[in-house]
Amino acid sequence: MQQNDNIKFITDCWTQSVVNTGFYDEKKTACFWDKRSGEFAAGMRDAWRGKKTDEILSFLESSGFSPEGKKVLDIGCGPGTLAIPLAKTGAKVTAVDISSGMLEKLKETVKKESLAIDIAECSWWTADIDSLGFRDGFDLVLASMTPGVKDFDSFKKMMACSKGMCYYSNFLKRGGDPVQNEIFMLTGRENPAGYANGMMYPFMYLYLLGYHPEVRISHSVWKEESPWEEAGRKTAEFVGRSRECDEDTLNVIRECYKKASPDGIYRSETDVYTGMMTWKVKDF
Structure with a gap:
């Protein structure tokens, strides 16, 4: 009885934390990632992103997964950060x-390199896995740093698609940008950083069910440098995911970034801790 209570309490907490973010409007989310598809596709070619991808593939290998001939579902695949290297190694x-822009970037690579990747544009939050033929259909199901798997229901749906292993990763801690913090204070908006959908709820849910996922934690410092106008635009898009930005809010954002960029360039460093975990759903 106590285990059932514990599971109910953690899933209730998880659900409420997502409600508090106010981020999960499908149309706004798709638009947000469409605008960033070019940036993310270009980022796949940088050394840091390549190193992170290698770390994930190495973790999967050490967890006992070999891609050759296996069926893999990549939820929130973006421009193919993991889908492409897994396909190249035989998966x-x-x-x-949810983003057509991200999928267009992936389709370009698939066509150019003749890769075995099936592509579907859909929201994982409302996807019917039975109509899609996904239930129990994959040897590995991935959800890597994606808002696609945002709560208990979407996490449970992810697990239902696997007949073997699952991989999940998300933030443990992400330091706040000082200018963004100032903007939230000046505009009276709630800073969503404290409610970020991260590793805690998925891990505790699995633990309470009796799973013992393999976990790997990493630390990095994200450095960004861009014209203050571009930095302000990105923050306006971020804020606009939960509520429309009125002209007053846009003016506050512009002035904050302009003030913090005396030479016209905004520079920031963000301390980031992320977690990865794997577990075998059919071994339990």
């Missing part, structure tokens, strides 16, 4: 994302 990948 049969199905990649889904």
Whole structure:
């Protein structure tokens, strides 16, 4: 009885934390990631992103997963950060994302390199896994740093698609940008950083069910440098995911970034801790 109570309490907490973010409007979310698709596709070619991808593939290997001939579902695949290297090493990948912009970038690579990747544009929050033929259909199901798996229901749906292993990663801690913090204070908006959908709830849910996922934690410092106008635009898009930005809010954002960029360039460093975990759903 106590275990059932514990599971109910953690899933209730998880659900409420997502409600508090106010981020999860499907249309706004798709638009947000469409605008960033070019940036993310270009980022796949940088050394830091390549190193992170290698770390994930190495973790999967050490967890006992070999991609050759396996069926893989990549939820929130983006431009193919993981789908592409897994397909190149012999996996049969199905990649889904809510963003048509991200999927267009992936389709370009698939066509250019003749990769075995099936692509589907859909929202994981409302996807019917039975109609899609996904239930119990994959040897590995991935959800890597994606808002696609945002709560108990979408996490449970992810697990239902696996007949073997699952991989999940998200933030443990992400330091706040000082200018963004100032903007939230000046505009009276709630800073969503404290409610970020991260590792805690998924891990505790699995633990309470009796799973013992393998976990790897990493630390990095994200450095960004861009014209203050571009930095302000990105923050306006971020804020606009939960509520429309009126002209007063846009003016506050512009002035904050302009003030913090005396030479016209905004520079920031963000301390980031992320977690990865794997578990075998059919071994339990």
